[in-house]
Amino acid sequence: xxxxxxxxxxxxxxxxxxxxxxxxxxxxxxxxxxxxxxxxxxxxxxxxxxxxxxxxxxxxxxxxxxxxxxxxxxxxxxxxxxxxxxxxxxxxxxxxxxxxxxxxxxxxxxxxxxxxxxxxxxxxxxxxxxxxxxxxxxxxxxxxxxxxxxxxxxxxxxxxxxxxxxxxxxxxxxxxxxxxxxxxxxxxxxxxxxxxxxxxxxxxxxxxxxxxxxxxxxxxxxxxxxxxxxxxxxxxxxxxxxxxxxxxxxxxxxxxxxxxxxxxxxxxxxxxxxxxxxxxxxxxxxxxxxx
Ligand code: NAD
Numbered sequence: 001x002x003x004x005x006x007x008x009x010x011x012x013x014x015x016x017x018x019x020x021x022x023x024x025x026x027x028x029x030x031x032x033x034x035x036x037x038x039x040x041x042x043x044x045x046x047x048x049x050x051x052x053x054x055x056x057x058x059x060x061x062x063x064x065x066x067x068x069x070x071x072x073x074x075x076x077x078x079x080x081x082x083x084x085x086x087x088x089x090x091x092x093x094x095x096x097x098x099x100x101x102x103x104x105x106x107x108x109x110x111x112x113x114x115x116x117x118x119x120x121x122x123x124x125x126x127x128x129x130x131x132x133x134x135x136x137x138x139x140x141x142x143x144x145x146x147x148x149x150x151x152x153x154x155x156x157x158x159x160x161x162x163x164x165x166x167x168x169x170x171x172x173x174x175x176x177x178x179x180x181x182x183x184x185x186x187x188x189x190x191x192x193x194x195x196x197x198x199x200x201x202x203x204x205x206x207x208x209x210x211x212x213x214x215x216x217x218x219x220x221x222x223x224x225x226x227x228x229x230x231x232x233x234x235x236x237x238x239x240x241x242x243x244x245x246x247x248x249x250x251x252x253x254x255x256x257x258x259x260x261x262x263x264x265x266x267x268x269x270x271x272x273x274x275x276x277x278x279x280x281x282x283x284x285x286x287x288x289x290x291x
Pocket of ligand 1: 009015034093140
């Protein structure tokens with residue numbers, strides 16, 4: 001099937017990035033958010049991020065203008081009814097996502113594919129609450145979307161081959177690479193990445209190293225482009241904790257228990273870059289380790 005119109009639900013950091021890459025690839029994009037202010041902010045940040053790509057000669061001023069002209073916004077979810085594909089990228093709460101799909105379903109065309117950018121919620125369970133589990137898939141972009149090459153494609157138990165092929169085609173058109181993952185907690189990337197980050201926090205908690213030595217060890221000793229604690233701050237410590245909880249609950253193995261120090265940072269509201277403090281303090285000129 002031909003996908004031309006894409007609806008994106010949620011204009012946060014992921015929704016912005018997804019709208020950005022879709023529009024550059026030629027799709028017509030309609031972005032929805034409950035919060036009108038988020039929609040305005042979203043367009044401004046897409047504009048700014050595209051400017052950066054123009055400056056580094058990744059795109060031209062003309063392709064930027066054409067892409068921006070393909071993006072529109074709405075606070076009315078029903079407006080997404082004409083979409084060929086809907087990508088849900090709202091807050092990571094199952095009840096929020098279920099409510100979005102329930103409100104959207106009466107307005108959709110029969111051929112519309114539904115997808116979720118969830119990092120951790122079961123695709124099979126989300127799909128089972130809709131009228132089209134065979135046309136429902138996990139479509140997991142990485143942050144920041146315009147930069148990261150990978151998209152995980154997650155089939156629910158009922159997802160049909162045509163839906164998989166259609167989303168695989170979108171990934172190719174975006175110039176990105178797809179990896180197929182089965183629908184188990186954390187899929188592939190977070191199943192491997194989050195326990196490593198959690199272990200880095202345990203290493204800090206037990207005093208084996210401090211923030212600087214742990215990050216330096218993994219950068220210089222394992223050739224990671226960013227240390228695990230700096231990466232955790234970038235992702236958001238609340239997000240890291242909630243994914244560890246999903247792994248712990250879903251796989252019922254104590255090896256996934258979240259580090260108490262990670263919980264403590266989240267309880268303090270030190271969530272990383274977005275609150276200006278996490279394993280590093282970002283309020284000054286340069287990030288300063290908090291331990
Ligand atoms: P975010 O908090 O930046 O944005 C979420 C947006 O959803 C907000 O603008 C909020 O107003 C909006 N929203 C909430 N309820 C809504 C509703 N009922 N209808 C429409 N919009 C609604 O979150 P994010 O980091 O962009 O994450 C979004 C999704 O992407 C989550 O499922 C998350 O797990 C997933 N994800 C996040 C990352 C990451 O690194 N942040 C990476 C991959 C996937």
